[in-house]
Amino acid sequence: MTSTDPNIDTEFLRQKYREERDKRLRTDANDQYLEIVGDFAEYADDPYVEATEREPIFDEVTVAFVGGGFAGLTTGARLVEAGIDVRIIEKGGDVGGTWYWNRYPGAQCDTASMVYMPLLEETGHMPTEKYAKGAEILEHSQRIATHYGLYNNALLSTEVTGAEWDDDTSRWIIRTNRGDEIRAKFLSIGTGPLHRPKLPGIPGVGSFKGHTFHTSRWDYEYTGGDSKGALMTGLADKRVGIIGTGATSVQAVPHLSKACQELFVFQRTPSSIDIRNNHAIDPEWFATLEEGWQQKWLENFTILQTLGFAEEDYVKDGWTDITKRIVARLLADPEPDLSPTGRLAAYYATDDEKMTEIRARVDEIVKDEATAEALKPWYRQLCKRPCFHDDYLDAYNNPSTHLIDTDGKGVERIDETGVWVGDTHYELDCLIYASGFEVGTSFQRRWGFEPIGRDGVGLYDKWDEGMISLHGTHVHGFPNLFIVGPYQAAALISNVPHNLVERGRTLAAVVSHAEAVGAEQVEPTIEAETAWIELLEGGERRFGNDADCTPGYYNNEGALFDAAAIRNSLGYPEGAVAYFSYIEEWRTSGDFKGLEFR
Secondary structure, eight states: OOOSOTTOOHHHHHHHHHHHHHTTOOTTGGGGEEOSOGGGGGGGSOSSOOOOOOOOOEEEEEEEEEOOSHHHHHHHHHHHHTTOOEEEEOSSSSSOTHHHHOOOTTOBOSSOHHHHSTTHHHHTOOOSBSSOBHHHHHHHHHHHHHHTTTTTTOBOSOOEEEEEEETTTTEEEEEETTSOEEEEEEEEEOOOSSSSBOEEOOTTTTOOOSEEEEGGGOOHHHHOSOTTOOOOGGGTTOEEEEEOOSHHHHHHHHHHHHHOSEEEEEESSOOOEEOOOOOBOOHHHHHTOOTTHHHHHHHHHHHHHTTOOOSOOSSOSHHHHHHHHHHHHHHTSSSOOOSHHHHHHHHHHHHHHHHHHHHHHHHHHOOSHHHHHHTOOOSOGGGSOOEEOSSHHHHTTSTTEEEEEOTTSOOOEEOSSEEEETTEEEEOSEEEEOOOBOOSSOHHHHHSSOEEOGGGOBHHHHTTTSOOOBTTTBOTTSTTEEEOSSTTBTOOOTTHHHHHHHHHHHHHHHHHHHHHHTOSOEEEOHHHHHHHHHHHHTSOOBSOOOTTSOSSGGGGGGTOOOHHHHHHTBBOTTOHHHHHHHHHHHHHSSOOTTEEEO
């Protein structure tokens, strides 16, 4: 299936995509990034809240939840509604997870607020914009915690260092860096991948003597301004460099462009920049929404995201545009090929058209031809996280903003005074790393501790060849442990909070049932766990890992995932809509098939 646009040369595109991919291929994959430890540990410090001294806590709770982001908040809300006490343990100084750390200028959600921000109906909040700013999302996280009383028992600025199952008492013993020892009947882990920053492994990365920080630890004391968008007056006389042109940089660059004396954006691979078309939400329209509207919107968005058909598109954004084009292409054929091969062909054809439009948009906005050419993405849109922005491209029309394109090679080295690209040195006052979070690294690195289950078995030992679970939540040999995340379940990456909302409901239902029947232990049978993994591995749904794509975290920086990482990223074979339907029936049936309550 080819594009219907006669001006698109598909053979040229395939060759161009291969050439651009090949020049960026490298063998070190995620190892090209530096872990924030040792000499670089300061990049992980919390610049927003100073931890206050307190006495260690020795007590018991029903549910201990590691992580105060959307996973902990949505699950905590459902547990509170069920009358179950829960304690959130969060290493940051407040709740919010990613949105606690990401306070860089311009931070916004890139999935529409109406489906991205959870528990809007329950807390009575109307998002101010179609794409809410980071400060509003953090405030909403705090609103959820306040509304459900989750602050009352929370331990903030506290990092879990160990968790061990005591089979004699049927309790988890949890230890923290504050000397706490907490006994919990149930332990849930929802730390997510977007909280541990990483640095590019560029030679000399630690040698720069000017001011430097990571975007997830933005230093407003130095830059001036604030997370709500006030002008960063501290940069008016500064030469600033930013390394990285992913989603974070796309949002920060327009604000830096307005503030800096000179801004140098160091680019290895350009992002695809589609139209965002952000706008304020009309209160009068919002007031007309009927009870249950958010669940209806979530289901609508998910249907459209997974090549389903809906009579109306409530969200109307770039995400739904991608899939609606594919469906329209398939349905235009009197005898559509709905096989995986047919759907993939329709995707390629529509993607050729979409990416041609995106590259044409660069030419329409960016005045300098050389800069425009360097900003054009030569890969399929879903090879990397799609970006949607209305001001990023225009920032390069500012004479003081310079795109330093490295033609896929990246920055060569860093010294005491600046950055080298080839034979050119860029002297800087401030260097900002927009290098993102650890996404494809091991659970052990991201979690920072290892749950020890029955008979002293470590979870990472059990998962040596990849995650093994029932529903991505329950693990045999680890009673009363729940994992809250998107994988080995719906795996809906375009709107991760939807996964967490459903997982929270399920977890609350299981815990409520255990408490009602007086069960001390909840554990999946080995047969159910094995059958679930076999079901997933028999399907074709997994996150990223496309060898044809330009390197990025979607395909392990071009090195592809090993068998263990592939297993970690598996999704329900019939798709997210089918999984959400399945798990709703499973948790409301009263049988909880596959779990043993003892």
